Amino acid sequence: xxxxxxxxxxxxxxxxxxxxxxxxxxxxxxxxxxxxxxxxxxxxxxxxxxxxxxxxxxxxxxxxxxxxxxxxxxxxxxxxxxxxxxxxxxxxxxxxxxxxxxxxxxxxxxxxxxxxxxxxxxxxxxxxxxxxxxxxxxxxxxxxxxxxxxxxxxxxxxxxxxxxxxxxxxxxxxxxxxxxxxxxxxxxxxxxxxxxxxxxxxxxxxxxxxxxxxxxxxxxxxxxxxxxxxxxxxxxxxxxxxxxxxxx
Amino acid sequence: xxxxxxxxxxxxxxxxxxxxxxxxxxxxxxxxxxxxxxxxxxxxxxxxxxxxxxxxxxxxxxxxxxxxxxxxxxxxxxxxxxxxxxxxxxxxxxxxxxxxxxxxxxxxxxxxxxxxxxxxxxxxxxxxxxxxxxxxxxxxxxxxxxxxxxxxxxxxxxxxxxxxxxxxxxxxxxxxxxxx
Ligand code: SF4
Ligand code: SF4
Ligand code: FES
Numbered sequence: 001x002x003x004x005x006x007x008x009x010x011x012x013x014x015x016x017x018x019x020x021x022x023x024x025x026x027x028x029x030x031x032x033x034x035x036x037x038x039x040x041x042x043x044x045x046x047x048x049x050x051x052x053x054x055x056x057x058x059x060x061x062x063x064x065x066x067x068x069x070x071x072x073x074x075x076x077x078x079x080x081x082x083x084x085x086x087x088x089x090x091x092x093x094x095x096x097x098x099x100x101x102x103x104x105x106x107x108x109x110x111x112x113x114x115x116x117x118x119x120x121x122x123x124x125x126x127x128x129x130x131x132x133x134x135x136x137x138x139x140x141x142x143x144x145x146x147x148x149x150x151x152x153x154x155x156x157x158x159x160x161x162x163x164x165x166x167x168x169x170x171x172x173x174x175x176x177x178x179x180x181x182x183x184x185x186x187x188x189x190x191x192x193x194x195x196x197x198x199x200x201x202x203x204x205x206x207x208x209x210x211x212x213x214x215x216x217x218x219x220x221x222x223x224x225x226x227x228x229x230x231x232x233x234x235x236x237x238x239x240x241x242x243x244x245x246x247x248x
Numbered sequence: 249x250x251x252x253x254x255x256x257x258x259x260x261x262x263x264x265x266x267x268x269x270x271x272x273x274x275x276x277x278x279x280x281x282x283x284x285x286x287x288x289x290x291x292x293x294x295x296x297x298x299x300x301x302x303x304x305x306x307x308x309x310x311x312x313x314x315x316x317x318x319x320x321x322x323x324x325x326x327x328x329x330x331x332x333x334x335x336x337x338x339x340x341x342x343x344x345x346x347x348x349x350x351x352x353x354x355x356x357x358x359x360x361x362x363x364x365x366x367x368x369x370x371x372x373x374x375x376x377x378x379x380x381x382x383x384x385x386x387x388x389x390x391x392x393x394x395x396x397x398x399x400x401x402x403x404x405x406x407x408x409x410x411x412x413x414x415x416x417x418x419x420x421x422x423x424x425x426x427x428x
Contacts, residue, residue, distance in 0.1 A: 093338070094338075097343075097344070098338075099343065100334070107428065116426070122338075126384075129346040129347075129381060131346075131347055
């Protein structure tokens with residue numbers, strides 16, 4: 001680290017950063033975990049999930065969209081924020097149909113692992129039980145919108161990784177949902193291929209490759225063997241999703 | 249000594265009895281538990297109506313009128329009421345029927361399904377009416393503790409009872425926390 005490198009303080013640790021870097025990117029580069037669901041290294045941040053909320057003084061900001069500044073004091077691992085993050089995670093659970101016992105992403109799902117990380121024992125809020133359309137039109141990929149957490153990672157990956165622009169989020173408020181940019185609105189008429197980053201990046205069980213579910217024995221799934229606060233886990237998740245595609 | 253034992257009631261609402269089986273998975277450790285606890289109303293006893301209890305374990309969500317009635321009786325009689333398993337906590341797999349209207353479900357099963365001899369939706373007064381949806385128990389009554397899992401492991405039950413018997417607030421160790 002050059003001596004003139006700027007730094008800020010995160011939970012009593014000095015985190016070096018270069019100008020233009022976000023708090024999240026600087027923290028991850030320094031191998032310090034800030035909870036996140038909609039951040040993915042190399043994809044532009046969008047601040048959707050708010051799990052990365054940290055405190056600077058009395059102000060709460062999203063670490064993934066806030067630029068690091070010299071000498072700021074950032075708090076992350078404090079009870080107040082753990083409680084807020086747990087509530088946010090509970091909201092994500094009740095807003096969709098997260099019936100993990102019947103979901104093939106179970107054990108490999110970042111939302112679920114986040115809930116474990118935060119010690120979530122119940123959903124606290126009343127269930128919405130939404131009824132959104134499942135799109136199974138594509139021969140190799142399917143989409144269960146009731147598990148989508150609107151992180152928009154698939155939207156951004158499809159824009160930034162291959163320029164296919166397959167996905168978008170449409171509708172306001174509670175009606176917001178993931179849509180497919182094709183003439184019929186169906187995945188089958190889109191350009192999406194199983195190898196695309198957009199098809200593999202989904203942190204939950206919303207975008208799934210067909211006919212590869214339940215291949216990993218219990219005990220060997222990603223979050224049986226890893227904790228979500230391990231830095232660099234995104235690569236493990238992508239690798240898993242690639243293997244799932246190839247193995248069929 | 250006997251009257252200082254914890255009184256324990258259990259029931260399965262819209263459950264599969266899997267949580268009860270997982271409870272029994274405590275194996276020989278059940279014996280130690282039963283030195284400190286005795287059963288009131290439970291599928292494991294013959295007691296038909298619940299008496300005053302310390303702990304009530306509820307497996308399953310609420311899918312019909314009788315479930316709601318039993319759940320309310322448990323709440324009225326149990327000092328501590330515990331939602332056990334995914335179904336009790338968020339409706340679980342049975343709540344996947346909430347994707348359809350109740351009428352659609354009944355018609356599919358009793359009128360249009362394959363191999364049906366006498367198509368008719370059962371309407372005997374003895375039968376509890378199904379609710380419009382499957383509900384988590386926490387949406388009907390107040391719940392004191394949750395034991396997640398489908399089902400929770402025997403260790404989860406054990407941790408829970410050990411804490412209660414020692415007069416501590418039950419807190420599940422992170423390793424036992426799972427929803428599947
Ligand atoms: S997407 Fe994740 S949290 Fe949702 S049901 Fe599947 S495993 Fe559970
Ligand atoms: S489908 Fe998956 S990646 Fe896309 S917005 Fe929903 S949760 Fe995020
Ligand atoms: S990771 Fe920052 S808002 Fe989602």
